Amino acid sequence: MSDPEKKILIEPEALKVLPVQLATRYQALPISRGDTMLTVAIADPSDTSILDELRAITHLEILPAPVSPAVLEKSIPFFYGLGADTLEAMAATQGPAVLPAASGETDAADAGADASMIQFARQLFQEAVRARASDIHLEPYENNLAIRYRVDGILYEVPVPADLKKFQNSLISRIKVVANLDVAEHRLPQDGRAKVRISGREIDIRISILPTPFGESVTLRFLSGYIFLGLEQLGFLSDHLKTMETLLRKPHGILLVTGPTGSGKTTTLYACLAKLNDRTRKIITIEDPIEYTLPGITQCQVHPKIQLTFSNALRSMLRHDPDVMMVGEIRDLETAEITIRTALTGHLVFSTLHTSDAVGSIARLVDMGVEPFLAASAIEAVMAQRLVRLSCVECKAKGCRSCQNTGFKNRTVISECFVLDEEIKRMIVERCSTDDLRRAAIRKGMRTMRQDGMEKVRQGVTTEQEILRMIGSETSPGSETSP
Numbered sequence: 463m464s465d466p467e468k469k470i471l472i473e474p475e476a477l478k479v480l481p482v483q484l485a486t487r488y489q490a491l492p493i494s495r496g497d498t499m500l501t502v503a504i505a506d507p508s509d510t511s512i513l514d515e516l517r518a519i520t521h522l523e524i525l526p527a528p529v530s531p532a533v534l535e536k537s538i539p540f541f542y543g544l545g546a547d548t549l550e551a552m553a554a555t556q557g558p559a560v561l562p563a564a565s566g567e568t569d570a571a572d573a574g575a576d577a578s579m580i581q582f583a584r585q586l587f588q589e590a591v592r593a594r595a596s597d598i599h600l601e602p603y604e605n606n607l608a609i610r611y612r613v614d615g616i617l618y619e620v621p622v623p624a625d626l627k628k629f630q631n632s633l634i635s636r637i638k639v640v641a642n643l644d645v646a647e648h649r650l651p652q653d654g655r656a657k658v659r660i661s662g663r664e665i666d667i668r669i670s671i672l673p674t675p676f677g678e679s680v681t682l683r684f685l686s687g688y689i690f691l692g693l694e695q696l697g698f699l700s701d702h703l704k705t706m707e708t709l710l711r712k713p714h715g716i717l718l719v720t721g722p723t724g725s726g727k728t729t730t731l732y733a734c735l736a737k738l739n740d741r742t743r744k745i746i747t748i749e750d751p752i753e754y755t756l757p758g759i760t761q762c763q764v765h766p767k768i769q770l771t772f773s774n775a776l777r778s779m780l781r782h783d784p785d786v787m788m789v790g791e792i793r794d795l796e797t798a799e800i801t802i803r804t805a806l807t808g809h810l811v812f813s814t815l816h817t818s819d820a821v822g823s824i825a826r827l828v829d830m831g832v833e834p835f836l837a838a839s840a841i842e843a844v845m846a847q848r849l850v851r852l853s854c855v856e857c858k859a860k861g862c863r864s865c866q867n868t869g870f871k872n873r874t875v876i877s878e879c880f881v882l883d884e885e886i887k888r889m890i891v892e893r894c895s896t897d898d899l900r901r902a903a904i905r906k907g908m909r910t911m912r913q914d915g916m917e918k919v920r921q922g923v924t925t926e927q928e929i930l931r932m933i934g935s936e937t938s939p940g941s942e943t944s945p
Contacts, residue, residue, distance in 0.1 A: 472541060476500065479520050482538070482546040482623075488512050489534050491541065493527060503529040503537070532863075543623035544589055544609070579629065579636045584660075589620070591660050593866065596684055600637075602630055602677035613866075614851045614873050615724065634671070634678050641669040649673055655751075668751065685753050693733045696726070697874030699917060701909075705879050706845070710737055715842035716805045718792075720817045726849045726875055727814045728753055731788055734812055735759060738786055746782060748775040749790035764790075772797040780804060789813040795831040802832065805840040819911065820846035820880035821900045824890055838887040846911060847877040848932045850924050859925055874923065876915040876932070880908060 476492035479500055485491055490512065491503040500522040504512065507526035516524045529537075539546065586609070590598050595611035602608075607627045609620040626633075638645045641654030652671040657664055666685040671678050693706060709717050717734070719727045732754055735745055739758050747756075750764040750772070760782070762775055772789055773796040779787060791814050792798045805811045817823045823844045827837050851870035853859040859869035880903050882890070889899055904910065909917075915929035 477541060479522070480516070482542040484519060485538050485542065488516065489531065489538070490516060491529070491534060491537055495522070499523045499525055501525045501527055503527045503534060505529060505531045505534055539589075540621050543621050543626070544585060546623040579632045582629075582633065583636050583640070587658060587660050587665070590684070591663070591665065593618075594872075598680075598682040598684075600634070600680040600682075602627075602674055602679060604676050607633075607677075614868075614870055615849060616851075616868075630677050634680055637669060637680055637682070638671070641667075643669070643671065648678060653751075666754075668753070691729060691733055693730075693737055696730060696733060698877060699914060702845075702877055702879050702914075705843070705881065706734070707737075709843050710734060712810060712842055714805055714808045714810055716801065716811045716813065716840045717842055718813055718815050718823055718844040720815045720820060720823050720844060720846045721848060722816065722818075724849070725847055726873075727847065728790075730845070730847065730875070731812050731814065732756065735786070735788060738810075743785040744783055745786045745788075746779045746784045747788040747790070748772055748779060749788070773800050776800045776804065784809060786810045787812070791815070792827075792830075798827055798830050798832050799836070802836050802840040806836075815844075817846070819900075820844040820878045820908075821896055821903060823880075824899065825896045828893075834893055835891045838882065838890040841882055843882060844880040845877055846880070847875050848911065848915075849873040850876055850915060850918070850928050850932050852923055853925060858922075870924075870928070874918065876911055876918060876929065878909060878911040878914060881906075 472492065473494045476495045479495055480490065480492050480502075489505055493501040493503055495501075500516075500520055502516060502524055504526045505528070506512075507528050513524045513526060586598065590611055593611050593613055595613050596615075597612040599610040599612070599617065600607065601610065605627065606624075607622070607630045609622050609626075610617045611620055612618075635645050638652070638654075640656040640658065642656075643652045643654045651673065654669045656667045656669060658667060659665070668683040668685055670681045670683075672681075673679075693703060698706065709715075719730050721727050735747070735756060739745060739756065741758060744760075745758075746760045746762070748762045748764060752761050752763050755761065762770075762779070764770055764772055764775060772791070772793065776787075776789065776797070777800065787804060787809055789797065789801050789811065792801060801811055801813055815823050815826055817826045821844070823846075824834075824837055824841075828834055850873060851868075852872045852874050854862060854865035854869055854871045856862050856864045857869065861867040861869045865871040880886075883906070886899065886902060886906075889902060894902075912929065912933055915924070915933065916926070918924050919926050919929060
């Protein structure tokens with residue numbers, strides 16, 4: 463994230479001289495204070511009217527230091543903290559706020575802060591969108607409430623006012639209201655969704671609340687903005703893209719996408735479905751949760767509490783005459799067996815599995831209890847993937863304003879594609895080891911994820927350190943030929 467401290471060095475005591483509301487109004491940032499002098503960063507040092515007003519407010523002589531308006535715009539919220547002006551106004555109208563109880567009970571002071579807290583929540587969301595964040599994390603601790611944004615897969619601390627903890631319950635209650643959650647419930651986890659309009663964009667947010675000893679922890683995931691990515695835009699190298707397009711033309715079989723949470727599996731699956739969604743096919747999905755809505759596709763949300771599980775939903779979906787189906791995740795033997803049976807009866811099925819690489823998905827299914835001959839008969843290919851950060855095109859990983867001094871901006875996919883041909887299927891039926899399957903796949907031309915990543919390093923779109931950060935430095939057994 464951008465760090466204005468690299469541009470402006472201040473004395474923390476100087477900030478106490480000028481309230482944040484006035485600093486924002488005058489676009490003036492106190493830098494240092496002497497006995498009779500206050501040095502202030504300001505865009506126009508020749509504006510005597512502002513200098514006179516600052517002198518009258520602080521009762522100190524003002525020494526102006528010229529700074530660009532862009533730097534001031536970022537520096538004031540950075541040093542005072544996100545939404546400091548809003549919290550300052552809230553404190554002024556409701557008097558001293560009381561720290562929230564560990565139980566999370568809402569106090570009377572919080573209840574009267576609706577308007578100001580709506581404004582603070584809006585500022586929180588707007589800054590997240592500006593920073594290109596995919597998630598917001600509100601994390602309560604004994605003496606503070608921390609806020610972090612996840613940008614391009616990395617968490618960054620957000621500077622917040624020191625007294626934000628006092629307004630913790632009010633902020634979380636506001637988020638619950640937006641998500642239609644139970645404001646009075648503080649002991650149990652809750653999950654919900656909300657749609658908010660920010661800077662002219664409608665943002666779909668998935669909200670999860672988890673109780674902790676110091677209040678409720680909240681994670682907000684921004685879902686909108688990725689649905690319109692096609693396969694060609696995800697960053698697959700040309701041969702993997704051609705393989706995917708070939709697999710999409712198959713009339714039946716299973717295409718698995720594997721990887722850890724946050725590796726872009728859902729985005730890849732939706733891109734595949736969008737490619738097939740030409741109105742000549744019946745496409746049905748069963749998901750937990752439905753992350754993006756796709757016009758022209760029938761989507762179903764699982765509800766385990768009422769016995770609407772993946773396996774139960776799959777049975778019902780088959781009575782709706784589907785051509786293509788997506789099962790959000792294969793989690794157990796029952797779901798795996800029904801998914802395989804669905805593919806063997808003439809359907810094209812997409813699903814995900816949590817494995818570290820493509821070849822390991824076979825062992826994972828066998829460990830669940832799937833018979834090897836069934837896995838070999840139904841699965842056409844497995845695509846394993848990770849998301850890595852792209853080097854900023856403006857500074858080439860050095861750090862600049864465009865990439866918020868991180869050296870990276872946006873992400874791309876690195877992948878390995880394990881296609882099951884007749885020899886591989888025979889090896890699976892014969893229960894060959896994962897290492898033997900991997901060696902055979904590499905011999906037939908499978909490029910490992912590490913090799914895929916290093917090819918993107920050679921293309922100059924990312925760095926070797928970024929590849930190693932995501933997949934480690936070790937080579938998989940059977941992949942000794944990796945560079």
